Amino acid sequence: MGDCSVTIVGAGPSGLTLAWWLAEAGVPVTVLEQAETVPEDMRASTFHPATLDLLAESGFAQALVQRGTPVQRWQYLIHASGDSAIFDMGCLADETAFPFRLQCEQFQLTQLITARLQAHPLCRIAFGARCDSVVPDRDGVALSYTQSGQSIAHRCDWLLAADGAHSVVRNQLGLEFSGEVFPKSSITLVLDHDFEADIPNLLGVNYVWLPDRHYSLMRLRDTWRFTFSPEPDQDRDSALSDEAARDHIARVSPRASGAAILSRNFYTLHQRCLDNFCHGRVVFLGDAAHLNSPAGGMGMNSGIHDAHCLAEHLVPVLRGADPSLLARYDRRRQTIARDEVQRLSARNYARHRESRADQRQAIWQDLQDTVADPGRHKDYLMDAAMIRSRQREQAIA
Ligand SMILES: Cc1cc2nc3c(=O)[nH]c(=O)nc-3n(C[C@H](O)[C@H](O)[C@H](O)COP(=O)(O)OP(=O)(O)OC[C@H]3O[C@@H](n4cnc5c(N)ncnc54)[C@H](O)[C@@H]3O)c2cc1C
Numbered sequence: 538m539g540d541c542s543v544t545i546v547g548a549g550p551s552g553l554t555l556a557w558w559l560a561e562a563g564v565p566v567t568v569l570e571q572a573e574t575v576p577e578d579m580r581a582s583t584f585h586p587a588t589l590d591l592l593a594e595s596g597f598a599q600a601l602v603q604r605g606t607p608v609q610r611w612q613y614l615i616h617a618s619g620d621s622a623i624f625d626m627g628c629l630a631d632e633t634a635f636p637f638r639l640q641c642e643q644f645q646l647t648q649l650i651t652a653r654l655q656a657h658p659l660c661r662i663a664f665g666a667r668c669d670s671v672v673p674d675r676d677g678v679a680l681s682y683t684q685s686g687q688s689i690a691h692r693c694d695w696l697l698a699a700d701g702a703h704s705v706v707r708n709q710l711g712l713e714f715s716g717e718v719f720p721k722s723s724i725t726l727v728l729d730h731d732f733e734a735d736i737p738n739l740l741g742v743n744y745v746w747l748p749d750r751h752y753s754l755m756r757l758r759d760t761w762r763f764t765f766s767p768e769p770d771q772d773r774d775s776a777l778s779d780e781a782a783r784d785h786i787a788r789v790s791p792r793a794s795g796a797a798i799l800s801r802n803f804y805t806l807h808q809r810c811l812d813n814f815c816h817g818r819v820v821f822l823g824d825a826a827h828l829n830s831p832a833g834g835m836g837m838n839s840g841i842h843d844a845h846c847l848a849e850h851l852v853p854v855l856r857g858a859d860p861s862l863l864a865r866y867d868r869r870r871q872t873i874a875r876d877e878v879q880r881l882s883a884r885n886y887a888r889h890r891e892s893r894a895d896q897r898q899a900i901w902q903d904l905q906d907t908v909a910d911p912g913r914h915k916d917y918l919m920d921a922a923m924i925r926s927r928q929r930e931q932a933i934a
Contacts, residue, residue: 541855544569544680544693546668546706550581550643551823551840552699553650557595558848560659564855567693568660569682571667575651579727579802581643582755582762583742583834586626587923589635591845592646598635600649605641606756608741613904616747616789619737622904628915632924640741640757643837671696671709673817695855696819697847699840702807704825710816716809719830721890724803725764726782730796732761736789744889745789746897751889752789760799763789766890773803806830808883810874814843814867822847827874832885838923839878843870846930869933877926 543559545552548570556566584592584601592598613622629636654660666684673679678696682689698706707714732754733739743754753764765785767776775781782801787794810827814820823840850866891897907913919925 541695542567542677542693543695543697543851543855544678544691545697545699547698547700547823547825548572548575548647548651548662548664549699549701549823549840550646550837551825551844552697553647553654554592554841555697555699555822555844555848556654556660556662557650557657558845559852560654560657561595562848562852563659564852565659566661567691568654568662569666569668570662570664573665575644575647577642577644579642579725579800581831581834581837582640582757583838584639584641584646585834585838585921585923586629586633586635586637587927588838588841589639590633591841593634595653597646597649601639601641601645602635604645604758605639606741606758607635607637607639608756609637610740611638611742612740613744613746613901614736614738615901616736616745621738622901622908623740624908624914624918624921626918626922628911629918629922629924632919633922638742638834638922640755642757668700668705671706671819673710673819676818678818694818695851697851698819698821698825699823699844700825702824702828704821706819707811707821707825710819712811712816714809714811716807716828719806719808719886721766721769722803722805723764723831724767724776724782724801725762726786726801727757727799728761728763728786728793728796729759729799730761730790730793732756732790732793735792746901747788748894749892750788752785753889754789767803777801777803804831806886808879810871810879814871815863820847820851820863820866822870826870827878829874829879829882830886831882832889833882833921835878835882835923839874839926842873842923842927842930846870865934869930872933873926873930877920877923877929881920 544567559566589598610625626636666682668682671680677694741756745752755762783794807828822843
């Protein structure tokens with residue numbers, strides 16, 4: 538196995554967890570990352586139980602719990618009345634070692650893994666190395682990357698593309714990334730303010746309903762994340778302005794509208810998927826392979842699930858199994874991306890943005906009925922915690 542070279546493009550959560558599981562299985566890996574260091578960007582903040590279970594053996598899950606905020610109970614909350622539909626993940630205690638959502642920045646995971654991989658004898662991470670061209674052939678892949686202004690030619694037996702939504706590898710192969718853009722975009726602010734002092738019965742994760750709109754309010758260790766949709770006719774700069782941001786914050790808490798805005802992020806929401814995750818010696822995972830709305834926090838989690846599944850399939854191939862085994866990786870993870878992650882996140886997107894009063898009332902009644910019925914409540918959380926999608930993945934032949 539030591540003779541077979543594996544290169545991963547992209548040191549995000551998908552690429553790094555894959556590098557970890559391969560190196561731990563005895564596979565030497567090279568990781569190329571265009572950024573100079575692990576980016577501390579404002580992206581995922583929710584780790585689901587199924588992901589923490591996968592990250593437990595290495596100790597990463599426990600280290601993340603130390604750095605984040607476990608949230609066992611989370612809610613939909615009607616702002617005006619204080620009525621709520623509370624989901625309690627304690628009912629998953631027989632299904633997972635982590636019966637809670639962990640609110641923690643994704644860079645905490647990428648920093649932890651990078652530190653461990655840099656000390657790993659089987660892993661080399663090249664930062665500041667941007668992959669520019671990819672030419673696959675029957676036995677491997679020729680690629681070039683730029684590092685410190687030099688163009689470097691590189692060859693590997695397997696190229697694993699974890700280079701995110703704008704994947705250069707995907708573009709180099711000329712693959713279609715079909716799907717759609719959701720009509721409404723989103724803005725997330727990171728605020729230095731204690732919302733618990735303003736809103737009675739606030740929990741760590743709250744989907745807050747006002748009569749005509751929705752906000753999500755999530756607690757991290759020292760900050761809160763506040764997410765909303767800008768007005769449809771608003772351009773990006775005015776939507777991100779202090780004035781617009783503070784206007785939105787004031788609707789939820791007038792006291793918080795003067796809070797320090799530590800960062801702000803505007804993003805367009807896509808739902809896309811490759812028709813095949815495997816193209817000869819090039820295999821895709823994470824955002825390079827599929828995109829979904831962040832509602833419900835499943836993109837990073839599913840990229841980590843891809844990485845685990847890909848390592849499970851690639852390691853036997855590197856040990857001599859027939860490469861056609863990788864087709865099962867594609868079947869499993871493409872099915873989950875389309876039928877579970879996209880379906881559930883699109884449902885969450887639509888639920889959060891519904892503004893018709895009668896439809897909202899129907900959604901609210903459904904949420905109330907769900908939390909009131911122990912069977913439906915657990916069923917809902919098995920989906921949301923991504924435990925069911927992992928079970929389903931493993932049942933796909
Ligand atoms: C505001 C926001 C909130 C989110 N919240 C959640 C959440 O709570 N839970 C959740 O599960 N998901 C969430 N997501 C989605 C999540 O952030 C992504 O799904 C996740 O980052 C995908 O990981 P990845 O490793 O596949 O790709 P990325 O994180 O995009 O990593 C790709 C890496 O590849 C590198 N790269 C790109 N091109 C090249 C190249 N040519 N050469 C070398 N390196 C290259 C990039 O620099 C990057 O480091 C959120 C997204 C946003 C925007």
